[in-house]
Amino acid sequence: MIPVCVLTGFLGSGKTTLLGRLLKSPEFARTAVIINEFGEIGLDHDLIETSDESFVTLQTGCLCCTIRGDLVLTLTDILRRRDEGMVTPFDRVVIETSGLADPAPILHAVMSDDGLAERLTLAGVVTTVDAVHGAGTLERQPESVKQVAVADRLVLTKTDLVAENPDALTDRLAALNPFAPLLTACFGDIDPARLFDARIWDPSGKLAALEHDPEKWEPVFGKRSCSINKIEPHRHHGAHDRNRHDERIKCFALIRDRPIPAVALTLFLEVLAEHCGADLLRLKGIVDLAESPDRPAVIHGVQHVFHPPAFLDRWPSDDRRSRLVFIARDLPREFAQALLDAIEAEVRETTGSE
């Protein structure tokens, strides 16, 4: 399986600079790159030095809205050329989205196509955020909020241009997406291994990692005795516009001490997709299924599209509680909690299980 990494970030946030530096590192020598440029004349691809022919520019529009089909065709074609020896046998694909792109449909395109699924697997979303203008961009551009919310890694760029640490911005990023590690890149200089590691998409690893970092774990799940908590966007600047985009995006977690019947989990995801599909930016979790006590299920979804659950060989820690992490827009925690409670009760009632 060839990992596909999605590199996104708002206009001018440093995606192309970052990509240009990455492609110069030996680890990225065998990388196919797809760049989506929005506009009549694309320039980004000219700004990246590469002699490799595994380099495609999609210029017909914004990936997320007009050429999703083109992306599938492009990926299919580049795989065919690889098979036929027409391009270097790359072992990684990086898709750089346009700065205006909503990443979710792009993830859907990679996740959902039957032909691509046999060859490609999503390896993560990296989002660049401009340390100088990032806060203002988050205020004005809803696309940028979504780009941050779906990220597996956040990369703060242009840090050399700010005199002080942009604490307000980093606090806001942490509130929008507390699970994505925040990295820093100056002139695109960053350790590639920290960006696109193969298990970036594995929420069990991320959750397990967080367990060893109480400072990150506790704001999300509270103390160990706390069953459910919610992160609200930080407020540091006094009065705020109530219509601010990220006011609508919340991160919260549901934790279950009891094993969840598999059918209850399925019904829960079906109802969530039906009623909140478009607003469910990311759902990740590690689940103690009643039918699989020793092998936890890892689930991951973007809006209404979910991967099949992956079953781990064993629990990553002594904590065997089910943990579901939501990053969603206009989805109250109370709804998700009440839904899971009701469905679980109905399933237990129907099956006669305790």
Place this chain on the structure above:
Amino acid sequence: MIPKSGYRFSEKIMRQQTDTVGLVHRLLAASLAAWQVTGRVEREAERITLTAGEQTLKVARGAPPFRWTVTLAGRDRGVTSIAGLLRMVRRVVDPDHRTSRLRIAPSRLVPP
């Protein structure tokens, strides 16, 4: 006379049913908030009344094979699950909502 064990079983079922009605009551109230629909949800014994705009729905336990009965404009409709109940309620109180269906991607979650 109900045998003791049977009595206990019935009591357990009743308690479970009562709890589930309570959970559905809570879920319907949370649903209106999530859907940003103005309305209210009230519970009286084993019956739930949901009012939103001009619409009033009454929700109660259904006779098998239906788990729930929804009464709307004097007509009873059976639904088989909480998922079906929510679908019916939303269709009435939020008719413009465009639903999406869960889709399972063919691609695997974790790279080998």
